[in-house]
Amino acid sequence: MVYLKTIESHGFKSFADKVTIQFDRGVTGVVGPNGSGKSNITDAIRWVLGEQSAKTIRGTTMQDVIFSGTDTRKPLNSAYVKLILSNESRDLKVDKDEVHILRKLYRSGESEYYLNNEKCRLKEIAELFMDSGLGKNAYNIISQGEVDQVLKAKPEDRRHLIEEAAGVMKYKSRKKESEKKLDDTIENLSRVNDIIKELSSRVEQLSHESAVAKEYKALYDEMKESDIAVTVFDVESINQKVKDIQAEIESSESEVSRTQDKILQHNTEMQRLEENEMRLSEDRRDAQQALLQATRQSEQLSGNIRLYKERKENQSKAASELHDDKEKLVNNINKSKETIASLEDEIKALKQSIQVDRKEKKNLGNTLESYLEDDASETESLRDEFFELSVKKTTAENKEKSRIEALERRDSFMSAQREKLNHEEREFESIIDNIQSLEEVLEKESSTIEALSNQLIQSEKEQEEKNLAMTEAKDKVEAAVSYMAKQRDRLEMLENIADSYQGFYPGVRAVLSKKDQLNGVTGAVSELFSVAKQYVTALDTALGASAQNIVMDSEEDAKQAIQYLRNARQGFATFLPLNTIKPRFLSQDIERALGTAPVQFHRLIDIVTFDDKNRAVAEHLLANTLVTETIEDATKLARALKYRVKIVTTNGDTLMPGGAMSGGSKAKGTSVLETKNEIETIQNNLKRYEAETEAFKADYQKKEEDYATTTEKNNELESKLSEARMNHDENRQSLMAKTMRRDTLQDSIESLKGTVQPIEEDNEASEDIDEIERQLEAIRSRLSMLNASDEEKRQTIEKMNEQIRTLERNVDSTTIHLNHKEEDLSEALELLEDHQVRLERIDIQIEALSQDLSSIDIDALKAEQHSQDKAIETLELELSDIDVALSDIKRQLKSYEQSKEEASQKIDALNQKLRSNTGQFEKLNTQLETKLSYLESEYKTTYEKEKETFEVPTDIDEKRKRIRLHKQAIEELGPVNLNAIEEFETVNTRYEFLREQESDLLEAHSTLTAIIKDMDEEVSRRFKEVYDEVNMHFKEVFTEMFGGGRAELRLTEPENYLESGIEILAEPPGKRLSSLSLLSGGERALTTISLLFSILKVRVSPFIILDEVEAALDEANVIRYARYLKELSKDSQFIVITHRKGTMEYSDRLFGLTMAERGVTTTISVDLNNYEEVIGE
Secondary structure (H helix, E strand, O other): OOEEEEEEEEOEOOEOOOEEEEOOOOEEEEEOOOOOOOHHHHHHHHHHOOOOOOOOOOOOOHHHHEOOOOOOOOOOOEEEEEEEEEOOOOOOOOOOOEEEEEEEEEOOOOEEEEEOOEEEOHHHHHHHHOOOOOOOOOOOEEEHHHHHHHHHOOOOOOHHHHHHHHOOHHHHHHHHHHHHHHHHHHHHHHHHHHHHHHHHHHHHHHHHHHHHHHHHHHHHHHHHHHHHHHHHHHHHHHHHHHHHHHHHHOHHHHHHHHHHHHHHHHHHHHHHHHHHHHHHHHHHHHHHHHHHHHHHHHHHHHHHHHHHHHHHHHHHHHHHHHHHHHHHHHHHHHHHHHHHHHHHHHHHHHHHHHHHHHHHHHHHHHHHHHHOOOOOHHHHHHHHHHHHHHHHHHHHHHHHHHHHHHHHHHHHHHHHHHHHHHHHHHHHHHHHHHHHHHHHHHHHHHHHHHHHHHHHHHHHHHHHHHHHHHHHHHHHHHHHHHHHHHHHHHHHHHHHHHHOOOOOOHHHHHHHHOOOOOOOEEEEHHHHOEEOHHHHHHHHHHHHHHHHOEEEOOHHHHHHHHHHHHHHOOOOOOEEEOOOOOOOOOOHHHHHHHOOOOOOOEEHHHHEEOOHHHHHHHHHHHOOEEEEOOHHHHHHHHHHOOOOOEEEEOOOOEEOOOOOEEOOOOOOOOOHHHHHHHHHHHHHHHHHHHHHHHHHHHHHHHHHHHHHHHHHHHHHHHHHHHHHHHHHHHHHHHHHHHHHHHHHHHHHHHHHHHHOOOOOOOOHHHHHHHHHHHHHHHHHHHHHHHOOOOHHHHHHHHHHHHHHHHHHHHHHHHHHHHHHHHHHHHHHHHHHHHHHHHHHHHHHHHHHHHHHHHHOOHHHHHHHHHHHHHHHHHHHHHHHHHHHHHHHHHHHHHHHHHHHHHHHHHHHHHHHHHHHHHHHHHHHHHHHHHHHHHHHHHHOOOHHHHHOOOOOOOOHHHHHHHHHHHHHHHHHHOOOOOOHHHHHHHHHHHHHHHHHHHHHHHHHHHHHHHHHHHHHHHHHHHHHHHHHHHHHHHHHHHHHHHOOOEEEEEEOOOOOOOOOOEEEEEEOOOOOOOOHHHOOHHHHHHHHHHHHHHHHHHOOOOEEEEEOOOOOOOHHHHHHHHHHHHHHOOOOEEEEEOOOHHHHHOOOEEEEEEEEEOOEEEEEEEEHHHHHHHHHO
């Protein structure tokens, strides 16, 4: 049985390091926290099996699967995934125990597939796994999102699950190939039928043309002898006229040469001015760059000045607040000193009052003692004891009262102090947190400022580079636009010349001007022929006056044009009717001689471009003319050909048949052909330059956008940097203020903690008072008995005792008041000390702010900014001067351009005169060449050859008459295809061959149709068998998984097993549902799982990957799912990605994925079977 042994990956998604995972049979669980890369295993297997959709593997582009790097790792340039499958059973059609599948992707986009370490195509891997239950679209890989898709899918889309299980995919693939072959066969058959139909009429036509060609040959042979004799006679006559007219051409060319020298001088001066213009443009670009840099520095200084001003204002505000706090503390200190002085005076007075009362009490005691000296000893003893107890009671009462009042006052003070302490402790804790937060913020802000500063420096450097690139691109655009403007001006002038037919003979110009009104005017020869620039002079020389011949559609059209010229008295013109003009070719012996030519040469007709319609004209005028590079080569070639062919050089020199030579200096750009060629050259150049200019403009626009983007980025960075610095200063000031407040609160809290110590209450005093009162009552009773007889004496003593007690109470009350004042004095002194400490701290902070303020020198920044502004003014003046100089250069260039244009017009006029003078010469040469070419093209002979046996005919007119009669007879035959006999044999042979091909294609069509029918029957049979079996298991598995209910599969077209969709009906226990959409998430997941398990019961897949498919199930269903999974693992290998404990419990082995390093997945594994054995031991 095939199963997955190993996955090896490197660079795929989060597998930055090489990772190898070994799998065994049974159930393997893959666990790990969210984001640890578990689903990357599923994506890796899909990918290596050929998945082509980046979206399916959770990416945007396929390159997203390559590890993109982390904060500590660089991105990788490639990724690969390798699967190793056990194939000992040979289920896969590979004769090896292991099958290795590898896919590799480079960041460049290049992808590679390997099968058993040999490079292969994706198609080979797909064919290997076809109908095996494996593959990128098979049912062996199901993720959480795909669980619901099975139920949501259209019935037609669900077919692939059953088709894959039925093993019909290879039949469908073969059917698709057969259908393609059938389509190709039908198309080929149609094409063959079309050709046969076409050839059948062609065979009949060629049969007729063959008979006409035989008749034509008989007439042609009879006419040939007379026509050659007449043509040789005409050549002799023309040769004499040519020699008489050649000398008249040379005088007009010298004036043209002088004018051209003047144009060259203008060109030299214009080149110098353009160089100066380019130099000044570079200076202007440098000045602009310097101006931009100075402006940027000035703006940066303005920002710094604004920032420092804000910073100074903030610090001044903080200093002002500290001065206000100091003033308040000084006032509080003065008030505390006044309070202390007042308390000291009060304490002094209270002490004096106590001393007076004690002195008076002592005197009364002495008087009472003297008064009682005579009493009996018992009375005296009782009274002394009574007195002592009375004093003791009074002292205890006073002490208790003082204690209670002190406690009440202390409790009130302590409550206020505790509230103040709690408030300040909360404020202290809040400030500590704020200080910590501010310190962290300041540290981050410092890093941000440093990073922004570095970014700004780099961005400014980038901005300078992009500005330079933008300026260079702009210069290219301006240079291209300027060049194109000049070329367009030149083109417009040349087109005006061409449109007005300047340079043409009056008669030719008259016909061409009326071409829309005259019938059949194709155009002048010079308009219809094109040639490369280096051969323009050669073609112009070879054509001579023939360049102005007018090509007409027919002989009748030519006659009408001649009649028009005659009636309108517009001059003379030569016409070439397309229906009568005959080609001329070199004779066979000349062709043989050219095979051993001593120099390089071209046939003029081979290097000229023309429409096929005008081929007869081209062959008539050009086929017997050769072209060489130099006159030396032309002389050698003419000598080898015995001066029987017209030869021209690329410089315009000519060697005529018979040995005549012409050549010398000729003004360029004067002929119609040269004008036409220059127009074509300029048009081609303009097209090329337009494309280049558009590219330059696009490049400039892109660089301008890049520069604008960089500038915007700089501005944004400067704004962020300024804002960051401002926030940093504000937070620093806030930190200083909060630090000072923290220190103040800390001292205050320490002070408050010392004053808020608990006081132990003393309740013993009240108990002593009660005891003393009982003792006093006993003594009073005794004294009352002893002194009953002496009431008056007793009253006196009592009165004195009352006075003593009053004094004692006064002393106690004053003492208590004194204690209160002393406590108030102590508190006032402590408060004064606290105020003085805070005052010292404020003085230190004010001094620190003063030093910080003195370090900010805004005037220096303003001076530096003023210097930059002066530099900007200087650069702007420099730019203005450069612009003035550039304007002057452009004015001079325009002046030279006008002068050059005038000289060109003068040359055109001279050339017109030259063409008029050379017209007759070229016309005679053309007539001569026409005659010579006629001999070569019509009869494959030469003038030189015929001249050796030539005798002047006595019956020249009779011969001309016979020639006309023979030509008339030939014309009456109409168009003759001389190759018709041979062509008839060729076409007829092909016709018979195609009839045989038609028969073969019909037979192939019948065979392919039968094959497709057989495959459809096989697919239907297999699909029905597997569908019925899966449906049966689905009903059972669903009931088992749900613990009841019912479910089944139904075909949308029960009689059409080839295309029918599949519907799913599911009703959990206790529910009657009309739609699958009414199922809960868990029910939908369990339904899909049941269908998957049913398929696996019918067709076992080598391995199945389930990616959190049970996520929506409750714990009970998870256990049921896991048990079923365990049972199926006897026949299949399961790899389960899960978060559920129930699934993990039934796994044979667990793989854990984690990210010990952020963004990089690592693996750990546990074999649960071995683990249980170890635990058991």
